[in-house]
Amino acid sequence: MNGGQVGRSRTAVVQPCARCGARWAVQGKPLHWCPRCHGVLLSPAPVDAPADRRNYRWVARPPGRKASASQPVRRTGTAETPRYHQIPRWGLQDRPAAPAAETYRPLAAWTDRLEQLLVATAVVFLVAAVAELGRYGILLRNRTRLIQPWLLWISDAAVTVSAVLALALALMSAVALVGWLAETRRVAYANVGESDSRSLFTLVLGCVVPIANLIWPGIFLTEAARRTGDGDPRLLRAVRIWWAAWLLNAVLVLVALIYRFANSLQVQADGVLVAMWTDVVAAGVAVASLGLVRDFAGLDLRGRPKTLRRWVIATGPVRPVIEPVRRAPAAAIRDDAVVGADAPAVDDAAVEDRAGASADAGQQEVVAK
Structure with a gap:
């Protein structure tokens, strides 16, 4: 500890200097002026206090450079509010887009x-x-x-x-x-x-x-x-x-x-x-x-937008709307002939004869019509 300056102090409460940035341990009554540069000391605060609880700011210095007690820190700049007389050229330049060149239109x-x-x-x-x-x-x-x-x-x-x-x-x-x-x-x-x-x-x-x-x-x-x-x-x-x-x-x-x-x-x-x-x-x-x-211009003769029509290849099979009449198989006729579980057995030859007779009757009816 040099002149009360906190290096690696066990003290938990310090007072930073608003001018040189030195931190001074609080021993008893808080001080008002910095012993090094006679700058204003800020109010006491814990060393590891978060930013929202500190009433001072950190001062960045180049690496390896430390302020000494014999050389007070010099202020740079003037007391006037910093301002620019023109747009700074060191930052990002948001230039407006250049207007598109007009196309030469003869006649x-x-x-x-x-x-x-x-x-x-x-x-x-x-x-x-x-x-x-x-x-x-x-x-x-x-x-x-x-x-x-x-x-x-x-x-x-x-x-x-x-x-x-x-x-x-x-x-x-x-x-x-x-x-x-x-x-x-x-x-x-x-x-x-x-x-x-x-x-x-x-x-x-x-x-x-x-x-x-x-x-x-x-x-x-x-x-x-x-x-x-x-x-x-x-x-x-x-x-x-x-x-x-x-x-x-x-x-x-x-x-x-x-x-x-x-x-x-x-x-x-x-x-x-x-x-x-x-x-x-x-x-x-x-x-x-x-x-x-x-x-x-993509318009028709009356000045309306054209409706594009595109033909595609039909990949599905062609199916008639009305299916043709086909003769039912003998097995289906046999199943229809069975009325119940205890119905008498039906001869296959008789079933086929009935199916043929039904087909002949239907054909005669069509011819008659």
Whole structure:
């Protein structure tokens, strides 16, 4: 014991120093000041008192370093409350998640309105077909009677306005479809861990250049369909149907242009009828395009989620609902013939004769019916 300091003391009650951490044995009256550093002594407490019963704290020092009575413990820091002027960099950093980079969407303003454009295109082409049909009816009527000028003016205006409006909507829908095609291909290739090998410029050229746009759009869509939904054959079939409608529409457009250069009145009248069918097929192509867009999105033509139907192989045996009538064995007939334990014995031959007679009677009854 050095100056009353407890080393390995048998004293059970000590007073720790709040400054240097030395523990002093309580001998009689408790002290107020530490004999070593003149710090405040805490109230007496048992040496092995648990944490909830102590009114002092432990001070950690580096291994092998002990405070001496001649060297008072120096305080570090200031009297101000410790605080940080900025977020400390020595701890765990909870950085906010970086925002995802926005995907570049070419022609996004058109692509977002694709479905509305396709519906409007189909409706206007149907109106144009009705206008062409009305003109054809006027031509038939004009063979025997004169047509009023105001009716001709209405017919010409309806045909011209509907044709121009349908052409404008078709061009806008084509631009939106190119943007949709680029986005669909990018998503389809990303789902299989690949990147689209065809640039936007290539897609535009394949869909815009005449004659080439009869082949390349179908190829672009087929490549995307094979990477969407594990190559769903129904999606590939929808692409082929759209492709066939697109080719048919191109053929009808070419035929309608040829009819425009005819000199005969009858051929020109036939050209009006061909123009009407061209507008009908163009409306069908717009509807097929809308269905194709929704097929890639997993929807039906009306925009509802598709119901997947899967066929499984039936492994159980095929059993008829109504079992066929079979002849009972002789043993069963013998058992039915026995009424009680003391009944007389029945001859097997007689039982078989009875069974045969019953079968013959049943067969005769069936024949009679």
